Amino acid sequence: MAKKDTKSAADSSVKRSADQSKNGSESFDAAAFSRGTREELAKVIWPTRQQLISESAAVILMVGLSATLIYFIDKLFGWASRQVF
Structure with a gap:
């Protein structure tokens, strides 16, 4: 169940990024970038x-x-x- 919550949180941050780029007010969100990076690194098979x-x-x-x-x-x-x- 926690994975579903994580996925929906990631989806909402992607939607926010898409909305910001439509409005032309793109800004770098270091926290979201860090979260996304950690999520991707967790998928790596070391x-x-x-x-x-x-x-x-x-x-x-x-x-x-x-x-x-x-x-x-x-x-x-x-x-x-x-x-x-």
Whole structure:
């Protein structure tokens, strides 16, 4: 039941924002922004420590492999251009 109340409160703040923009008197409401930000962050599924470590390792490995591949391709093209010119 509390979720329904939260949703209706969020809907009313969105309606107020829409009404303000129609009237041309837009103003920044820090409290509403903070509430909305907290609500959105509560929806995020945060990774576990193990997921974070393994996925970070995968990213570092792929970046290293990509950089190595680009390095060797650059060396190949450098060698080929020296042969031609």
